Structure formats: C-alpha cells, structure tokens
Amino acid sequence: MSGDVAAPKKMRPSERWAPFDDWDYGGMSEPFSAGQYWCCFELVAPDDDRFLVARVRLPKHPESNATDADEEYLIQCEVAAMKFLRANSRTVPLPTLYAYEAPGSVRAINAGAAYMLIEGFYGNSLQDVDHSIYNLPVSTQEHIFAQWTSFQAELATFTFPQIGSISQYSTDTGPIIGAIATSWIDSLPAAGPFHSGWDYFVAVSKGLVAQALEKKRSGMENNQFATLGPLIFRNIVRDTEIFKGDLNQGPFHSNHMDMGMQNILIDDDFNFVAVIDWELAQSAPWEVNHCPMPIPLISSDRETAEILYDPGHTAHRNMPRQVGARLLYRQKFQEAEQGLEKRGNPLRYSIAEVLEGTASRIYGVVGKIGVFDGMEEELTGPEAEQYVQRLGEEMEGEMIAGVN
Template sequence: MSSTSDAPRKRRPSERWTSFDDWNYDGMKERLEGFMASINKKSLTAHAEAVLNSPLSMSDAFSAGQYWCCFELVAPDSRLIIARVRLPKHPNSSASDADEEYLIQCEAATMKFVQANVATIPVPTLYACEMPGSPRAAEAGAAYILIEGFYGNAVQDINHSIYDLPNSTQERLIAQWTSFQAELAAFTFPRIGSISQFSPDTGATVGKLATASADSLAIAGPFQSGRDYLVAVAEARLNQELHRKNSDSETDDFTALGFLVFRNIVRDTNIFKGDQGPFHFNHMDMGIQNILVDDDFNIIAVIDWEFAQSAPWEVICYPMPISIINSDEEIKEILGNPGHIGHRNVSRQAATRGLYRQKFKEAESALMARGRPLRVSIAETLEGKASRIYGLAEKLGIFKGMAEDLTYEMLRLGHGLTGLEAKRHLEKVKAEANGAFDTSMSH
C-alpha cells in the first residue's frame, strides 16, 4: 500500500517562472526593475488575504509579459491566487491612459462572460479588479486583478514542442484546445469589437476593439465589415513596423513589406470577401503560451483574455508550432521522399495539422448535435486561402529570419506568384510604397 508521500506533488506555477531571465534587451530589464521597486507587495498580499480569508505568502519568482507581471500567492491549505499587475506602458506604445483602462475593463468583462456562458472552458475566477485610480491600485502602485491560480503551467513553458508528446496525449490536448475555440465561435455578434461590459441581466456589450499597438486608434472600431477590419489591422501593424524600423536599423525589411503585401491582398483581391457578419467570438491568442495544463497535459485553464473579441472567421488559423510556410505541393513532395532532410519534421507537422483540423470537425459535430451549429465551418476555413494568409501575416515579426519566406508564401497564395515573378512584384510594391512609407512616418 502506497503512502501519501508517494502521490505526485502538485507543481506551483512559480516553479517554472523565470523572473528577470530573458529580459535583458532594449531596456526591458531596467523597466521591470523600476516596476519592482515601485510595487507595494504587502498591499497586494493583504488584499488577496482578505479575498481568501487566509494568510498568504508571495513567491519570489514572477512571470512578466509585455503588459502584465504575475505574482503567485499561496495559502496554507494550498489555494492559489495570482496577482496580475499592470506594467508601465510599453515604450513603443502610443495608447492613452483611457486605452489602458479600457484594456483591463474588457478583459474583466470577457472573463465574466465566458464563465457565465461556457461551463466547459476553464477560466480563472476573477476575484478583484482594481482599475487605475482606485484606492487599492494607488496603494499597490499599479492597476491589478486578482484571479484564481492553478497548479500547472503553460504548454509552452513545459514543452515547447507538442510533437514530442505521446500520440494519445497530443490527441487529447488538441481535442480540448479545438473544442474550446469552437464553443466560443458559437457565440456571434453583429459587429467586430471587444466585450466592454457584461452582466447576467443585460448580457454582453460589444464596443470598440481593445488594442495596445503603436497605432491603437487606427483599429479602434467597432467594425461592421470583415474586410474593413482586416485592412485596418494590416495598416496599423504596418505603421507599427515602420515606427520600429525608424528607431532600430536592424529591423528586418521583409516584416514591413510582409504587412504591406497582406494589406494589399485583403484590400485588392476577392480572397477576403468582406463578410458582413454575424461575427464569431474568438480568444485571439489561444496558443500554447496561454493554455495551462497539469503534469498529464490536461487543460486546467485558459488565460489572457485581454484581446478576445468578435472577429471575421478568417482569423481562425493554424497556430504555432504547426507550420504553414510550405505549399501543399512542397509538403506532398517531401512526404514522398523519406530521404529528404526535412522529412521527419514535415511528417510530424502534417500529422498534427490533420489532427487539429479533424478535432475541429468533431467539435463542430458535437455543437450541431446540441443544437448550436456554427455559421461557418472552422475545419473548412483552416484550409482556405484567407485563413492561411492571415496566419502567415500573424507570424511576421515574431520569429527572426522567417519574414521573407512568410511574405513569398503570401504572394503565392494571394496572387499566384512564385520565383522571379514574385520578386518583381515585390520590388514594384516596394517602389510604389516608398512615398507612402515616408507619409506614414511623418504622421
């Protein structure tokens, strides 16, 4: 008979948090250090203790992103609270204080909406939301939210490659992952925007989009056309990249060109047909970095609802690490040649891509059986040109050295251009856009 000491130990999130590691670039570490010196951790702890009616201890390790820093607080009975504290505005952000408050407001409203309407999606309980200017936020030194903590970590922090998981574990993880997205997509709204308010009595209110880009006002919305929204997104990201290029000579030229190519395809072709709605609800960042799992890779929570919104169906695309750079013809050729240097990786990517799509089909069938059919098939959307082009554009600027390949694949899908034709087209686009680039920078 095994003793209780043989039971697997529950791993706290902070055990994998990296604090200041990986932040020593562009003054980001100094930004974090300044933030840490200004935060009243005792005030945060006292508020969390009042919520749980229990003493709590705060972890030394923390987790930081672009907009939030997380501290872990644990009670003697092992209950967890995460204090998610708002970082000072990113140096490249032109968002106003009102925009910053709206972001927090939208995240809180979205979490309440999902918890009230989708019991199958594990969303952290929101215990408190202290907006900028509230007495508690002033005492703590920043706006913050207190949310339920879980014994687990993001898939990305545990295992960067879902390909290395046992087949049964990978299938179970992807089945949960896709079913959550399908459940959200069953909710539709007449306009594209963020949930700005929610109450059980009045339901959800969709307002402007909660954005934190360098040109947040350019995509404030709300929008009534999918094409108008995607053009605005492309132009905002193009301007953001031009702003970055102006201050960093090492920025990849192809990233800005890629966003320009994406904008032109959306605006000038019939691939993005200007869907007039209704528009599905989407987390917008439900990747392996925002899915918390236990040690058996069961999903225990989906986090970071800040940019969730109603959106065009084309924004549903294959996530990383499922590669979409290679054309179907290239994939078929590599799969047919076991001696090819990329055969193993492409085989795993193709299998995972097929599984991801199959699990969406199953999730759609389950919703249909429950009388909640999706207006558009996600499984079919994933294989369409629009979804694949959007997915390519989403990866621009994220992975160094990939922008050129991403841009040429968008040209192939959007205009049918390859090789020398594609290069000539890109040079023409670049030449025609020089004046526009200068104009954008002058504004």
C-alpha cells in the same frame, strides 16, 4: 508503523517560473512571471493547498504609442469578457476573477499598480511543458487537440452582429460590443465596432503597414521583407476578393485571439486546467482562425510536398510530424463541431473548413511576420520577386510621403 503513504505534494506553477529574459531585478529571488503587459505573483495560504495569482499591470513600454485611456480600455474589456464567459459558459476553461482594481482606484494607488486577483491552478503553460506537440505520442496529441478545439468551437457559438470587444457586461444589460481593444498593433488605435469582415481586415492591414513603416523610419527594422509583408497583406485585402467572400457578413463568432501554447495551462496529464490572458478576446471574422504554433500552415502545398519527398531536406524529419499534427487538429475540430450540431447548437461556419481556406492561411502567415527572425523572406515567397520589387518602390514612396 502506519501503512498510509502521504500523497505527493503538488507542484505550484511558480516552481517552474523563471525571471523573464533572465532578469533578476537586482537579485530578487521570489518566483514571479513577467510578460509584456503583466507581472504575476503567487499568494499562498499558510498550510493550505489553495492559492491565488496576483496579476499586476506593468508600466507602459516607453516605445508604446498607446494612451493611458487605451491601456485602461484594454483591461476593462478583458474583465468584461471573463465575466460574460463565466456567466454563460460551463465548458470554456477560464480562471475565476475574484477582484480587480482599475488604474486610479484607492487600492490600486496603494498597491502601486492596477491588479487582478485570479484563481490559481496546479498546472503550467503547454509551451513550458513541451514546445513541439508533434513529437508527443499520437494518443497525447489527440488528447490535447480534442480539448483545444472543443472549447474554441464552444466559444465560437457565442456570436454578435458586429466585430469588436465586449466593453461591458452585466446580467441586466448583457454583453455590449464596443471598439476593439488591441495591444497587438500599437499603430491601430481603438477602432470599430465593424459591421463587415472586410472593414476589419482593412483596418488591421493599415495598422500593420503603419507600424512596419514606423519601424523602418526609426531604424528599428532593417529587413525589407518585414516591411513588405504587411504591404502585401494590405494589397491582398484591398485589391482581391479573398477577404470579401461569404464569411464577410455577420454574425461574427467569439474568439480568444491569442490562443497560443503560452496561454493554455495544463496539468501533468495534459488536461487543460485554464486558458488565460483574455484581454484581446473579441467577436471576429471567421477567417482569423488558423493553424497555431507549433503546427502553422506557412508553406505552400507544393513546398510541403517537396520537403516530404526529399529525404535530404533539413526539414524532412519534422515535416511529416507537423503535417500529421495539423490533420489531427483539423479532425478534432470536425468532431467538436459534430458534437455541437448533435446538441442543437451548430456553428454558422465550420472552422475545420475555414482552416483550409486561402484567407485563413494568409492571415496566419501575416501574424508570423516580424515574430520569427529570418522567416520573413520565406513567408513573402520567392515566386513573388517582381511583385515584391514593385512594392518596395511603393514603400519608399509612402515613407517619403510620411516624412513630408
């Protein structure tokens, strides 16, 4: 009997996939992964460990205001961003793009949808493996955050004089910055490129307000704080100096713009194997960097301190872990930035310092409004009651003006 022991078979990602929101499409049993814009399938070679992922574009959501041209531009920018990074970075972990068929091409028509064929990895999303990073051993957290911050810092070394998406890339022309490709705010059409951070945040705040008012008019949103939050953000951008500081002018850094745990693929040892979904990637103001889920900086320093020193508070058990993880995340950014400086490629601004800034904290909070049910009132802040009341009256006026 041979003493050789067969190596354990690697688990492909699809073995952990489940239908989106428990959909089974009439009993369909093949493993697939569906998101908001794409549906993914594994293409596995017989008797081989290699595989590809077919990323197929889903039909546009009936409630989306995006045009077909906007949708196509979004995909075009994702492809251009991936090509640019593949040609210029050796450390940013992104999958190889083997093929792309745009809407209207012969192969896309034959397949029934636009699609990409991308490199498959033996790993799964960090979100699926563990929702609460701060509950993991500190050594594991250090390993995760060191990778997370290292590639973000390296990505930020690519800077551009304008804010926008990489609309085209070739080795001959280099990257071309065009209008922002966004699916985050349907009410904000492709805009830009922008020459200042303040212009960018003005456009984003207007898009958020338009979206919030439309949801309220149509009856899709009845929580007043989900509408007041974007109004408060717009007024902060418009009426204060918070988003008009030194970071306002370029050059502007490259940012994934959707760097959540759902887009980070890891192996069983928490090693990053790929970062996916680059469709929103763009050059951006430095203030868009903020503490990610599950360690967002959404509570005031005073509220955080009160929870830390109140053993009876429902959040007391988790708060010290979340605070510790945030500090570790910031520390790893500092270490990554120090490494870049030693290699002669320093960042223009320290992301570690930006994370503690008022603008970053506000932007991080705004991104959570309308995402987590029941949190909107907490995010707008109980101390702002009179201001909120005044904004409520302003909101009603804007709704009436919109109708007329």
